[in-house]
Amino acid sequence: MLQNRPFRAMVIPWVLDQTIVAMLSSLLPFYVQYVISPEEICEDSDPPIPITSMRCSSRMLLGIGLVCMLLAAIGSMPLWQKAAMGFGDYRTWLAFNFLNAITTILFILGRSSTVAIVLTILFAILNGAPIGASFLTDNILGLVIDYDELRTGTRSEATFTMFASFIPKVVSVPASAFPLTLLALMGFRDPVQGELQTQTDAVQWGIRTLGGARWARAVGWRGYGSYGSLVE
Known part of the structure; x- marks a missing residue:
């Protein structure tokens, strides 16, 4: 597999992608509770x-955001498919990653208001739109497998x-x-008897910055240049 140049180019972006997705999923509850803080x-x-109002619940806001993100992802899938048919999987995949990186940076702008x-909720919708193009990664993997058959004469899908x-x-x-460890080092204050504690500015900035860190996946885009040259 490592002798397949397009596949080698996919490994680093894959690792970055999965790393940032895992970080974002673990930080979302902290972002809603301590940065937006509807209760406060x-x-x-x-x-x-x-405080019994629905708009004062962090869990409600988190749930609405996740549902909106899911609906936006489902609704955008036909548009991404049409774009891939018109511009090709590779170029559309680059556009999907670029948009994904830009929309996630918006979480840095979060405030308690x-x-x-x-x-x-709007940021969740904007982040859900690029997620609808996740199927392009599997499409590209299929093309890499086809190229490997052309190169070696055998199929190795498994x-x-x-x-x-x-x-x-x-x-x-x-x-x-990893992000939870960083928050602890920044001085995160654990809840006391079920009551959320006010966090320092450093902790809040840490949550915002780590939550918007998907721009780091852009580092892996360069690796796809070798794949793109083969496509061309």
């Missing part, structure tokens, strides 16, 4: 909004697909623990 917004409003609640499914399992565990 309700307490500071004039007049105060009852009523407007931020609406923006968080080997390539096994490796592709093995990467997320290896990467997800340390990637999920």
Whole structure:
């Protein structure tokens, strides 16, 4: 497999992608609770909004955001498929990654305000749109397998697909623990008797920065140049 140049080019972006996805999934509850903090917004409003209101629940905001992200991903899939048919899998995959990186950076702008609640849902929708193009990675893997058959004269689907499914399992565990370790080093304050504690500015900035870190996957785009040259 490592003698297949396009496949070697895919490994680093795959690792970066799975790393950032795992980091983002582990940080989303912290982002909603400590950066947006709907409960604090309700307490500071004039007049105060009852804490029992749905808009004052971090879990409700997180759930709405995830549902909106899922619906946006489903709704964007036909558009990505049409784009891939028109521009090719490779170019559309690059556009999908670029848009994914840009939309995730928006989480850095999070603040604790009523407007931020609406923006968080909007950011979730914008982040869901690129996710609808995730199938392009599998398409590219199929093309890599076809190229490998052209190069070696044999088919090795099982080997390539096994490796592709093995990467997320290896990467997800340390990637999920890494941001939580950083927050602990920054001085994260654990809840006391079920009550959330006010976090320092360093912790809040850490959550924003790590939550918007998917731009790091752009580092792996260069590796696809070798694949792109073969496609051309």
